[in-house]
Amino acid sequence: MDEIDRNITVALQLDGSAGLAELAKVAGLSVSATAERVKRLEERGVIRAWRADLDPVAAGCPLLVHILVTVAPGKDEAAFRKAMRRQAAVLECHAITGDWTYLLKVRLADLPALDAFLNDELRAQSGVQRVGTLLAIATVKETSILPVAPADPEE
Amino acid sequence: MDEIDRNITVALQLDGSAGLAELAKVAGLSVSATAERVKRLEERGVIRAWRADLDPVAAGCPLLVHILVTVAPGKDEAAFRKAMRRQAAVLECHAITGDWTYLLKVRLADLPALDAFLNDELRAQSGVQRVGTLLAIATVKETSILPVAPADPEE
């Protein structure tokens, strides 16, 4: 994971369809050497997948909501996590520090869908004690480009 | 944006490197017809880009923090937004309803980096009145796969 690998990963996050020729230029290597690097990044699990990046609005999910949840400790929690994983609308679910237990990122089509989600999916879960809803009014920035760290010299 | 387009977009979000042949099978169309669909999805802006999906830990950003920020109303706000857009560590920045003004999603290498971010980048911004930090202890789910809505018949 040297400087070259970092340049490659950044470039591939920005545009994975550019092709090896152009990637080789930013990497400063030959085409096949660049292909070797990319292959190794995949094998090492740094690159998990190649994905199409969709426009949420065009895809029919204009509503973005972050939901804070307090779940009572106990074995209900496993069921809660499983339910969150099953829900396609739940893009993220993190256990967090502070007054709340979980933070969800949810994308929905409209407010009725939000109402249905809160009542039927979330509050219906046993153990859920408190729900806080943070509706996104405007999205200033939303990217999946990871700031690839300068990384430790080893490895 | 019919049923076929929805199947295609879902499949391409899951794996964009499969190739047209396999995609055509899940779409139930010929290869060239499928290619035509994908091309139109790109032209219409539904598909914004093709990206490599990285493992955050392997990429050197194991720390995930959501930060709630209260910003004083005024023209400082434009500067704040611009600063957030500039910061590579800030993956998302949403203006939200409720007691807080903004919700950030930030990825960092370690706690010192978080400390530096909070002090040097966030609290240094004029207008920032209150900062709440939600550190992710565990990530139950984190995906970028949009739940492509059944969509309105028109368009």
Next chain:
DNA sequence: GATGTTCCGGTCAATTTCATCCATCGGGCG
């Protein structure tokens, strides 16, 4: 301390696969 060997990584060339383009055909609608 110098030399030879082995391994890792990069370059170059050849093969093969894949996507794109173009012409044709069938179905639906005016």
Next chain:
DNA sequence: CGCCCGATGGATGAAATTGACCGGAACATC
């Protein structure tokens, strides 16, 4: 009956994959 949209098939072209060769570094040997 004619027009238009969408699907099929084949040909062209560019891309990725594979293999063999070359150079440098690390280690062991002399």
